[in-house]
Structure formats: C-alpha cells, structure tokens
Amino acid sequence: MKILVAPDSFKGSLTAMEAAENIERGILKADSEIEVDLLPMADGGEGTVQSLVDATEGKIIEKEVTGPLGNKVEAFYGLLGDGKTAVIEMAAASGLPLVPEGKKNPLKTTTYGTGELIASALEHGVKKIIIGIGGSATNDAGVGMAQALGAEILDAQGKEIGFGGGNLDQIAEINLENLDSRLDDIEILVACDVDNPLFGENGAAYVYAPQKGADKEMVEKLDQNLRYFNQIAIKELNKDPNQISGAGAAGGLGAGLVVFLDAELKAGVNIILDIIDFESKLKGVDLVLTGEGMLDGQSIYGKTPVGVSRTAAKKGIPVVAVAGTLGDGVEKVLEHGIKSYFSIIDRPADLKEIVERSPELLANLSEQIIRTIKL
Known part of the structure; x- marks a missing residue:
C-alpha cells in the first residue's frame, strides 16, 4: 500500500x-x-511559506523591512527548490500581529514592507512570485507596496503621499514609470480566497477594518478613501479595481497588486496544488x-x-x-x-x-x- x-x-x-x-x-x-x-x-494563509519550502526543499530568507506602523521589523519569505519561485506571506511584513493592541489604526498602517519583500525576492532572479494576503493590518489598497517598488503616488503638490488608508484621498497623480523594471518579466499569483469588492458594505473597510482597529467613523473614512482610490485608478491607470473579484482582500491589497503589478488573483489552494504538481x-x-x-x-x-x-x-x-x-x-x-x-x-x-x-x-x-x- x-x-x-x-x-x-x-x-x-x-x-x-x-x-x-x-x-x-x-x-x-x-x-x-x-x-x-x-x-x-497550504492554502495561501499562515504557514504557506514554510509548507512550500519544506515540500520543495527550498529555503527561508530573512529580511528587515518596514512594518505596518513604519518601524523596522524582521520578516521572511521563501525561495522554492526550483530556484525560480518566491513565496511571500504579506502578514510577515504587514500583518496584524505586528501591531501592538493599543496601536491598531488602519488609517496609518502600510503595506510598504510587503513591497520590500517583493523587491528582495527580485534580487534572486525569480520568475514567479506567489503572495498570500491573509492577516493584514492594512487598508491602503496596496499603495505602500507600490511605493516600495518605485511607483510615485503623488499629492497635489507633487509629493509622495503618506502611509496608510487615511491618505488615499490625497492622491492626485499615479506615475508607474519608475516601477522596478524587473517586474516586467515576473508572473505574480495572489492567493485570495475572498470575493469582497474594494468598497461598499461588503468591501474592505466595512467588513475587515473593525478587526484592524477601526471605529465607525474610521470605517466610513476608509471606505470613502477606497472609493476615491478607485476613481483615481480609473483616471490615471485606466483600470477599475472594484471590478476585480477579491479587490477588497487585505485592505485593498488585492486590488493594488492587480492594478499596480498586473498580478492574478486565484484560490490559494489551487495555486499551491499547481506549484507542487x-x-x-x-x-x-x-x-x-x-x-x-x-x-x-x-x-x-x-x-x-x-x-x-x-x-x-x-x-x-x-x-x-x-x-x-x-x-x-x-x-x-x-x-x-x-x-x-x-x-x-x-x-x-x-x-x-x-x-x-x-x-x-x-x-x-x-x-x-x-x-x-x-x-
């Protein structure tokens, strides 16, 4: 047997x-x-990196990155045994456990560190990046992630907007000309098992922001800002994030990965099953x-x-x-x-x-x- x-x-x-x-x-x-x-x-959630590293005889890479609150944190990602695939859990850099209980505030938390992990993976010459996006502390639509990779997200004065979902309504211009050119040849798969839209009663703010520390007024502000981000993405990038199933995952990181990096959102377990054949x-x-x-x-x-x-x-x-x-x-x-x-x-x-x-x-x-x- x-x-x-x-x-x-x-x-x-x-x-x-x-x-x-x-x-x-x-x-x-x-x-x-x-x-x-x-x-x-694994299914794309916590433990995905370790599971795939174990299954493929890969290795864990440790990296100091910018945490959700802008402080430095120790994070990690995996390089699989094929040498061509990296696996990232966004929670390792931008997750809720990295935020002390009294400091949870999705108006301020950023995905910048997740972008830094992606940049680090690119240094190893990978051709595919798998990103699990569960457990986030953020609600910034992936703007921080994009900034870490060279995107210019500017306000009306031509300055980079600050961290957090509370600043999305300050965006006046999105310029991707300086986005890391190594991304052009990379396939990015996002393990996403929810179908929430970016905004609205079933969107990122109303469904998920309360567990990240948002009160009622903050939820309303975050939702308004995500609506604004959607409008500016249509205007600047000719992409409508809210039409993406799962756009609201991880505080809008699902949308951000698609509109900024042309990523593909798929059921996490299906990605894993394919990767390990x-x-x-x-x-x-x-x-x-x-x-x-x-x-x-x-x-x-x-x-x-x-x-x-x-x-x-x-x-x-x-x-x-x-x-x-x-x-x-x-x-x-x-x-x-x-x-x-x-x-x-x-x-x-x-x-x-x-x-x-x-x-x-x-x-x-x-x-x-x-x-x-x-x-």
Missing part, C-alpha cells in the same frame, strides 16, 4: 511538515511495510491522508483538505481527513471527495493540553485509522 500524507498546518500547534511526520509515525506503527510519501500543504504526486497512491487544525462547513471554500480531496477524487483515490477539531457543517466535506473525517481529541481536555499533546494525538489517530483499514 502507498499512502500520500498531505496535511496543512495545525495552526498554533504543528507546521504542515510536523503534522505530516506525526501522521507517518502513526501509519508505520500500524504497518511498517506501508510506503509513505510526505507532502506538506500535486496530480503527479498521486501516481501509484492508494490512499491520501490530509488534514488541518479545524475542519468544518467552511472548509469546502478553498481549504487545503478539500482542495486535496477534489483532486484525488478525479483519480478515484480515497481521502481521509484528520483535524484538531470538527466544527459545524463538517459533514459537507463528504460531498467533495473526503470519505471520512476524524478529530485527534481522545478525551475532554483544555486547549493548552491538546496543543501540547497534538503530536502524540495525531500519531495515535493515524495508527488507528490504518489498523481499521487493514481489517
């Missing part, structure tokens, strides 16, 4: 590779003759074990286990999912290629204990799954 182990990370507990290794440990305890292939997975990894496989920290009804909307199961189902390969916890509507995953699902929790316990025991719990569950199959 050949089993492909392809889990996402168990957030706050295990990286995707650690999860895969513990699943393997359980499988081999049940039957040491089983052939096991490990393939750490997942279908080729299924050759000769009898069973796939996948999983993540939480499996529920929302997992069918772009989460790793369902992305894996849909692909495996095309080849008639059964998939079993393991999870830290099972949430409401989890039974929906059974309609998308997953044949059965299990939680690692073996007895009542608090979250701290479960996290501490997660390697053991995951190995034990995997062992029992294989013992049951072998019956």
Whole structure:
C-alpha cells in the first residue's frame, strides 16, 4: 500500500511538515511495510511559506523591512527548490500581529514592507512570485507596496503621499514609470480566497477594518478613501479595481497588486496544488491522508483538505481527513471527495493540553485509522 500524507498546518500547534511526520509515525506503527510519501500543504494563509519550502526543499530568507506602523521589523519569505519561485506571506511584513493592541489604526498602517519583500525576492532572479494576503493590518489598497517598488503616488503638490488608508484621498497623480523594471518579466499569483469588492458594505473597510482597529467613523473614512482610490485608478491607470473579484482582500491589497503589478488573483489552494504538481504526486497512491487544525462547513471554500480531496477524487483515490477539531457543517466535506473525517481529541481536555499533546494525538489517530483499514 502507498499512502500520500498531505496535511496543512495545525495552526498554533504543528507546521504542515510536523503534522505530516506525526501522521507517518502513526501509519508505520500500524504497518511498517506501508510506503509513505510526505507532502506538506497550504492554502495561501499562515504557514504557506514554510509548507512550500519544506515540500520543495527550498529555503527561508530573512529580511528587515518596514512594518505596518513604519518601524523596522524582521520578516521572511521563501525561495522554492526550483530556484525560480518566491513565496511571500504579506502578514510577515504587514500583518496584524505586528501591531501592538493599543496601536491598531488602519488609517496609518502600510503595506510598504510587503513591497520590500517583493523587491528582495527580485534580487534572486525569480520568475514567479506567489503572495498570500491573509492577516493584514492594512487598508491602503496596496499603495505602500507600490511605493516600495518605485511607483510615485503623488499629492497635489507633487509629493509622495503618506502611509496608510487615511491618505488615499490625497492622491492626485499615479506615475508607474519608475516601477522596478524587473517586474516586467515576473508572473505574480495572489492567493485570495475572498470575493469582497474594494468598497461598499461588503468591501474592505466595512467588513475587515473593525478587526484592524477601526471605529465607525474610521470605517466610513476608509471606505470613502477606497472609493476615491478607485476613481483615481480609473483616471490615471485606466483600470477599475472594484471590478476585480477579491479587490477588497487585505485592505485593498488585492486590488493594488492587480492594478499596480498586473498580478492574478486565484484560490490559494489551487495555486499551491499547481506549484507542487500535486496530480503527479498521486501516481501509484492508494490512499491520501490530509488534514488541518479545524475542519468544518467552511472548509469546502478553498481549504487545503478539500482542495486535496477534489483532486484525488478525479483519480478515484480515497481521502481521509484528520483535524484538531470538527466544527459545524463538517459533514459537507463528504460531498467533495473526503470519505471520512476524524478529530485527534481522545478525551475532554483544555486547549493548552491538546496543543501540547497534538503530536502524540495525531500519531495515535493515524495508527488507528490504518489498523481499521487493514481489517
């Protein structure tokens, strides 16, 4: 029997590779003759860089960049094993965890550091950049990111506008003539699993800005500024950001990456499956074990286990999912290629204990799954 182990990370507990290794440990305890292939997975969110670096034998690059509040922070990105692809999590440079609780303010936070990570990746001669845009602290429509790459975003006096979504209404001119020329030959894919427009009641400000520290008045200001940015982008760049599905992702960074860098927004898990050539990894496989920290009804909307199961189902390969916890509507995953699902929790316990025991719990569950199959 050949089993492909392809889990996402168990957030706050295990990286995707650690999860895969513990699943393997359980499988081999049940039957040491089983052939096991490990393939750490991701969906574009937290852990994507590490998962893809592990899966392709790439490396992590550390880089000091401008944080969301303009201070210097230590960030990172990944170079994949092919030497031609970089993977960036915008949250590493411009994420909410980088902003102290009392200083959250999307009127001021910037994506400049994300642009600096892109510039650093270009120094390695990559031909493709994958950017995961979850977990942002920002609402600046990617203007900071573009400024870091040489775009001139000017006010009425011909000066660069300041950082943050609160300054978007100061834009009078957008000049991309000095944008880093190395971007001309680069394919940029953006892992985006939301379809929010740039502005309006379902847009970046109203839906996401409150969790970034915005009160009602700030939300209204941010939304007005995003509307203004949309108008100026049409006028200056002949592009309408609000027509882009997912434009409102990451405080409008989804829109900014498209209008400034001609990026393409795609479902994160589909990008990952393509990058690692997942279908080729299924050759000769009898069973796939996948999983993540939480499996529920929302997992069918772009989460790793369902992305894996849909692909495996095309080849008639059964998939079993393991999870830290099972949430409401989890039974929906059974309609998308997953044949059965299990939680690692073996007895009542608090979250701290479960996290501490997660390697053991995951190995034990995997062992029992294989013992049951072998019956």
